[in-house]
Amino acid sequence: MPGHLRRRSLVFTLIVAIAAGLSPQAASAAPPPMSTAMIADGLVIPWDVAFVPDGTMLVTERPGRVRVYSSGGIGAALIRTVTIPSVRAEGESGLMGIAVDVDFATNRFVYVCASRQIGSSWVNQVLRFTVSTSGSWGGLTVLLGNMRANTIHNGCALEMDRFGKLWIGMGDSNDAVRAQDRLSLNGKILRINRDGTVPSDNPIIGGTRNAVYSMGHRNPQGIAIRPGTNQVYAVEHGPNVNDEVNLLVAGGNYGWPCYTGSGAPYQTSGCGPASSYRNSLWSSGNSTIATSGAAFAGGSQWTDFNGHLFVSTLKESDVRRFSISADGASLGAPATHFNNSWGRLRAMVSGPGGQLYVTTSNGSNDRVIRISPAQPVTSRVSGTDRYATAAALSQSAYPTGATSVFVATGADFPDALAGSAAAGHLSVPVLLVQANAIPTATRTELDRLNPQNIVVLGGTGVVSESVRTGLQPYASTGTVTRLSGSDRYATAAAISAAYYAPGVAAAFVATGSGFADALAGAPAAALRDSPLLLVTKNGIPAATQAELDRLNPQRIYVLGGGASISSAVGTALGTYTTGAVTRLSGADRFGTGAAVVRAFWTKSRAYVATGLTFADALTGGAIAGRAGVPVLLVAGTYVPLETGQEVLRLGSHRLAVIGGAAAVSSAVGIRLNRLMGTP
Numbered sequence: 001m002p003g004h005l006r007r008r009s010l011v012f013t014l015i016v017a018i019a020a021g022l023s024p025q026a027a028s029a030a031p032p033p034m035s036t037a038m039i040a041d042g043l044v045i046p047w048d049v050a051f052v053p054d055g056t057m058l059v060t061e062r063p064g065r066v067r068v069y070s071s072g073g074i075g076a077a078l079i080r081t082v083t084i085p086s087v088r089a090e091g092e093s094g095l096m097g098i099a100v101d102v103d104f105a106t107n108r109f110v111y112v113c114a115s116r117q118i119g120s121s122w123v124n125q126v127l128r129f130t131v132s133t134s135g136s137w138g139g140l141t142v143l144l145g146n147m148r149a150n151t152i153h154n155g156c157a158l159e160m161d162r163f164g165k166l167w168i169g170m171g172d173s174n175d176a177v178r179a180q181d182r183l184s185l186n187g188k189i190l191r192i193n194r195d196g197t198v199p200s201d202n203p204i205i206g207g208t209r210n211a212v213y214s215m216g217h218r219n220p221q222g223i224a225i226r227p228g229t230n231q232v233y234a235v236e237h238g239p240n241v242n243d244e245v246n247l248l249v250a251g252g253n254y255g256w257p258c259y260t261g262s263g264a265p266y267q268t269s270g271c272g273p274a275s276s277y278r279n280s281l282w283s284s285g286n287s288t289i290a291t292s293g294a295a296f297a298g299g300s301q302w303t304d305f306n307g308h309l310f311v312s313t314l315k316e317s318d319v320r321r322f323s324i325s326a327d328g329a330s331l332g333a334p335a336t337h338f339n340n341s342w343g344r345l346r347a348m349v350s351g352p353g354g355q356l357y358v359t360t361s362n363g364s365n366d367r368v369i370r371i372s373p374a375q376p377v378t379s380r381v382s383g384t385d386r387y388a389t390a391a392a393l394s395q396s397a398y399p400t401g402a403t404s405v406f407v408a409t410g411a412d413f414p415d416a417l418a419g420s421a422a423a424g425h426l427s428v429p430v431l432l433v434q435a436n437a438i439p440t441a442t443r444t445e446l447d448r449l450n451p452q453n454i455v456v457l458g459g460t461g462v463v464s465e466s467v468r469t470g471l472q473p474y475a476s477t478g479t480v481t482r483l484s485g486s487d488r489y490a491t492a493a494a495i496s497a498a499y500y501a502p503g504v505a506a507a508f509v510a511t512g513s514g515f516a517d518a519l520a521g522a523p524a525a526a527l528r529d530s531p532l533l534l535v536t537k538n539g540i541p542a543a544t545q546a547e548l549d550r551l552n553p554q555r556i557y558v559l560g561g562g563a564s565i566s567s568a569v570g571t572a573l574g575t576y577t578t579g580a581v582t583r584l585s586g587a588d589r590f591g592t593g594a595a596v597v598r599a600f601w602t603k604s605r606a607y608v609a610t611g612l613t614f615a616d617a618l619t620g621g622a623i624a625g626r627a628g629v630p631v632l633l634v635a636g637t638y639v640p641l642e643t644g645q646e647v648l649r650l651g652s653h654r655l656a657v658i659g660g661a662a663a664v665s666s667a668v669g670i671r672l673n674r675l676m677g678t679p
Contacts, residue, residue: 031304032373034337037074039357040368043067046359048158048293049349049368050098052131053105053644055674057351059359059368060112062094063087068135071674072352072370082137084127088117091151093124096221097158099166101194102649105594105641106587109194110137113156113168115149122149124156126168128194143196144211147185148173153219153237161225161232162598165199166192167213169220169234176257176267179216182206187256189214189223189234189248203251216254216277217246222294222348224309228602231328233281235294235311239266243291244280245311245322245331252278261285282322282331290315293348293358298603301354301374301653306603310371312345312358319345319358319371342369352376352677354603354651376653376676378669382660383441386410386615387432389659391445394429397623402449406430406622407442407471408457413515414534415458415484416618417522418492421508422499424526424625428455432615436464438471446474453477458491459484485543488512489534493547496531500551506530507553509544509573510560511537516589517560519609519617519633520596524557526625527600538566540573548576555579557599560592586642593633594642598649600630605654606647607631608672610663620658634664639671647675 040046045062052058057069057076064087068080087095093115101109108131115124124147130139143166150173157169172179172187179187182205191213193199202209222235232248242261246254255263258271261283265274284291293312297305309322309331318339323332346361353376360366381396383389387410394402406423408416410432423430429449431442446454454475456468459482471480483498485491489512496507508525510518512534525532531551533544540548548556556577558570564585574581584599586592589611597606607624609617611633624631630650632643639647647655655672657664 032302035372036338036341037370037372038367039072039074039076039370040067040069041365043359043366043368045094045361045363046346046366046368047094047096048098048347049351049357049359050100050110051351051648052100053641053648053675055352055644055671058098058100058110060095060098062096063089064095064114066095066098066112072355072357072677073674080135084112084114085140086116086118087114088122088149089115093149093151093154096154096156097168099158099160102160102162102164102645105591105645107194108132111143111158111160111166113158115154115156118145121146123147124149124154124170126158126166126192141196144168144185144190144192148175148178150174155217155220157221157223157234159223159225161230164194166194167223167225167232168192169217169223169236171219172217172256176218179218179256180258182208182212182215185211187215187217188212189217189220205251213250214248214252214254216256216258218256221292222311224294224296226296226324226328227298229328233294233309235291237290238284238288240288241286242280242283243288245282245291245294245309246278246280247328249278254278254280281329282334288315289313289320291320292346295348295350295356297354297356297373298350299354299651299653300605303373305373310348310356312348314344314346314361317342317344319348342367350651352648352675353653355677370677374653376678378655378657378672378676380657380669382658387439388441389616390430390432390619391441393619393623393658394431394445394449397626398429398449401451402429403452404428405446405449405451405454406457407433407454407463409433409435409462410615411435412462413614413618414488414512415462415491416615417510417515417518418495418532418534419457420522420618420621421525421530421532421625422495423622424523425529426499427626428622430619430622432619433463433467435462436467438467443474446471451475453479453481456480456482457484457495489541490543492532492534493543496533496547496551500531502550502552504530504551504553506555506557507548507551507577508532508557508559509535509565511535511564513537514564515614516611517564517585517592519589519611519614519621520593520631521557521559522618522621523624523629523631524596524600526622527628535565535569537564538569540569545576548573553577553579556581558583559585559596561585590633590635590640591642593631594646597630597632597646601650603651604629606650606652607656607658608634608664609658610634610636612636613663616659616663634668636663637665637667639668639675644671644675647672652676
């Protein structure tokens with residue numbers, strides 16, 4: 001009988017149970033078992049590695065080539081070689097750093113730092129290229145030039161932060177006095193916009209604002225941006241002492257050549273006292289290990305090493321790992337890994353699946369090596385239709401049952417949209433029904449869940465009274481209540497009023513006439529313990545106004561662009577909060593979904609659902625919200641670049657696809673594997 005026999009039979013197909021994959025997991029108390037794999041070989045001084053949001057891997061070779069591989073996985077095919085013109089590679093100079101724009105999906109920009117012969121001048125330059133949809137490179141633009149090149153001390157580290165600012169580590173070109181010369185760009189950390197202009201918030205040093213962010217650097221070959229913060233770290237070579245790791249501060253002077261490390265005198269003629277310069281966070285002391293590349297390990301798969309800074313070394317041919325304080329202002333003593341495993345090590349890059357990629361620098365048959373804390377996994381949970389998929393999601397997340405269950409129509413989605421955010425907030429599954437019937441998959445799952453009470457979302461026009469009464473045998477208390485209003489806007493307001501007290505951290509606002517923009521919003525709202533309310537494109541319905549007035553949210557997030565919610569509505573929403581009104585949007589539903597994920601998650605596992613139909617993403621959003629992870633949106637047969645960018649940024653090592661092959665094709669699964677480095 002329903003409700004109390006707790007039958008376990010399933011009429012849906014559960015392809016992979018996610019309970020062991022994306023459900024909240026206890027923090028590990030042990031270091032990860034790091035495994036390694038050779039990804040590419042036969043290279044000539046591979047200097048740096050970067051990844052494009054279609055999964056391809058870019059590797060710079062110092063002689064002037066960019067090798068393009070199909071992925072960062074074992075056995076990835078070399079699909080293209082791009083030659084950078086006019087590269088002059090002598091000694092340590094040549095083609096060095098590379099970075100992919102954080103908004104590659106919209107601008108398709110890739111940046112390199114190279115030593116080039118331009119007429120009679122040998123200079124280091126930052127170049128921008130545009131990659132066509134066919135993969136060819138064009139549109140060479142010099143963003144920053146005329147930094148002096150030399151056979152040593154070129155630096156040329158290159159990274160882009162989440163705000164689209166390029167950070168460049170520029171060496172002193174073996175002319176130490178340039179590091180203290182305010183008019184020279186050598187011996188500096190530089191920061192520019194993606195078009196080469198100077199950011200308006202760059203520091204004023206000596207009365208001048210230009211590309212210089214900090215000065216007094218010798219040869220910074222590694223830059224690492226700490227995930228989830230604005231903290232940027234530089235790794236640089238010392239002379240015969242004191243290799244350094246520095247936390248960059250705007251306008252800071254790090255002392256070279258006057259002092260090294262923590263104020264150790266080096267060439268102090270004409271210099272101020274040591275107190276005039278910034279100390280390094282760490283230095284190697286009386287010897288050098290030739291610190292080169294640097295990257296942060298991020299994601300729960302790294303267990304005790306999560307958030308640690310990994311630094312590659314050339315001279316010692318090993319990897320040094322630093323723990324870091326919560327405020328980022330101090331480093332623990334380094335631990336040594338992979339000592340003499342591959343020879344001299346150059347780059348250290350965070351890549352697909354949160355794995356680390358390191359390059360060798362031995363001069364012949366150099367390689368790209370991948371360091372993995374755990375094998376990335378893509379799973380799928382699905383049923384024969386949307387009702388069975390919702391039931392499968394519920395079973396995966398609530399294997400021992402649930403106290404309460406939300407039920408919404410599977411034919412239209414505004415009620416489920418608002419309910420999904422609340423369900424994630426309350427740890428309640430969402431199941432789907434038809435207007436006048438309870439599908440067998442839903443009945444079976446309700447029987448298994450054995451809830452005390454059931455809440456129907458929406459009025460009798462979407463879920464009939466006969467369905468509500470038909471649900472009563474599945475509630476152990478016999479209680480089946482209805483949350484509804486006169487329309488979808490009032491229903492969303494009623495859901496909010498039932499479960500959220502005034503003064504909430506935020507209110508999320510989406511259009512009630514189209515649901516694509518809000519698909520990623522429900523788990524974000526659940527993450528912030530915040531409701532999701534509905535508006536029209538050009539107005540705020542009375543029910544929404546009244547509920548916002550009652551809630552008095554600390555801030556408001558608007559989901560979608562002006563085509564979904566007008567700027568006038570965005571402005572009007574400001575009267576309901578004393579905080580900010582922030583619009584999260586992109587060029588389309590995939591761009592908006594990516595913008596939402598970027599705003600609320602740094603490193604995370606994720607669910608993946610189609611953005612073309614909405615049932616799977618909405619019921620999955622409740623499960624994702626409960627787990628504190630995002631929902632990423634894909635098309636039926638491809639992964640949009642915006643979504644690919646987020647898979648890479650999140651360092652996702654576990655992705656759970658919601659829905660069958662008709663909703664999310666096997667081709668999408670293949671692309672997701674590439675984005676996690678497991679083709």
